[in-house]
Amino acid sequence: MGEALLDLGGGFWNIRGDFRVAGVVNVGTHASLVRLASGRFVFLDSYGLKGSLRDRVMALTEGGSAVEAILNLHPFHTLHCEAMHRDFPHAALYGSARHRQRLPDLPWAEAAVESATLAARYGEDLAFSLPAGIDYISADDRVHAGSLLAWHQASGTLHVDDTLNLMPVPRLLRGVLPPPRLFLHPTLPQALAPGPGAVRDFRAWVKGLAAQCADLRHLVVAHSGHRSFAPGDFSKALLAALRRISPRLERAEARRSTPAA
Numbered sequence: 001m002g003e004a005l006l007d008l009g010g011g012f013w014n015i016r017g018d019f020r021v022a023g024v025v026n027v028g029t030h031a032s033l034v035r036l037a038s039g040r041f042v043f044l045d046s047y048g049l050k051g052s053l054r055d056r057v058m059a060l061t062e063g064g065s066a067v068e069a070i071l072n073l074h075p076f077h078t079l080h081c082e083a084m085h086r087d088f089p090h091a092a093l094y095g096s097a098r099h100r101q102r103l104p105d106l107p108w109a110e111a112a113v114e115s116a117t118l119a120a121r122y123g124e125d126l127a128f129s130l131p132a133g134i135d136y137i138s139a140d141d142r143v144h145a146g147s148l149l150a151w152h153q154a155s156g157t158l159h160v161d162d163t164l165n166l167m168p169v170p171r172l173l174r175g176v177l178p179p180p181r182l183f184l185h186p187t188l189p190q191a192l193a194p195g196p197g198a199v200r201d202f203r204a205w206v207k208g209l210a211a212q213c214a215d216l217r218h219l220v221v222a223h224s225g226h227r228s229f230a231p232g233d234f235s236k237a238l239l240a241a242l243r244r245i246s247p248r249l250e251r252a253e254a255r256r257s258t259p260a261a
């Protein structure tokens with residue numbers, strides 16, 4: 001994997017970062033830099049920038065002074081928030097209730113990242129989407145399926161942390177194998193929201209996302225990289241991924257509604 005800055009056009013850059021589990025296996029992580037219609041910038045998620053990657057981001061953003069906000073979208077991705085705030089101390093800092101709870105010394109803005117306030121503030125440039133039918137912040141911290149997605153119409157890019165994933169393809173085989181397959185997070189069944197109708201609500205949300213992103217050109221995901229799509233292909237791949245995981249979701253919901261003997 002390794003660090004990289006992908007220029008996806010239309011004022012959208014995806015930062016590919018390193019994330020080593022137990023200090024060994026690099027599963028990668030990401031953040032994105034978005035140029036707003038106003039000419040100012042926001043980050044989607046945080047990453048501790050260094051070396052040439054940091055130099056390039058600083059050059060794009062007038063030494064960081066043009067960055068107005070950092071939007072931390074995934075409640076369980078908290079590792080780089082402090083470093084990013086240190087690098088961009090004047091940018092407003094947004095996160096979920098879990099960010100605030102884990103890092104209480106950072107100057108979090110009052111509005112939560114998933115709030116209607118923030119959606120309205122950045123609605124001209126970004127459309128946020130919170131999956132229905134699953135928990136955004138699971139009580140089980142191993143369940144990372146929930147995350148706030150961000151759709152950037154100007155570049156046709158969808159920024160996703162963990163809800164959607166791409167099957168990793170070894171670098172050497174990339175020219176030979178088909179593009180990496182899209183799949184929904186394996187912990188989705190454990191993330192189902194309480195109460196009836198969770199699977200129905202989740203399905204409706206996926207279908208809505210497929211319609212909203214029908215002309216998607218780029219998908220960027222936290223731990224498995226980037227994939228380009230021809231218009232229409234992302235929606236088909238997303239609905240196919242939904243069909244593949246649906247039996248597991250239905251079984252999980254059925255188990256839950258069967259009273260214990």
Ligand SMILES: [Fe+2]
Nearest residue numbers: 144161162222
């Ligand atoms: Fe993650």
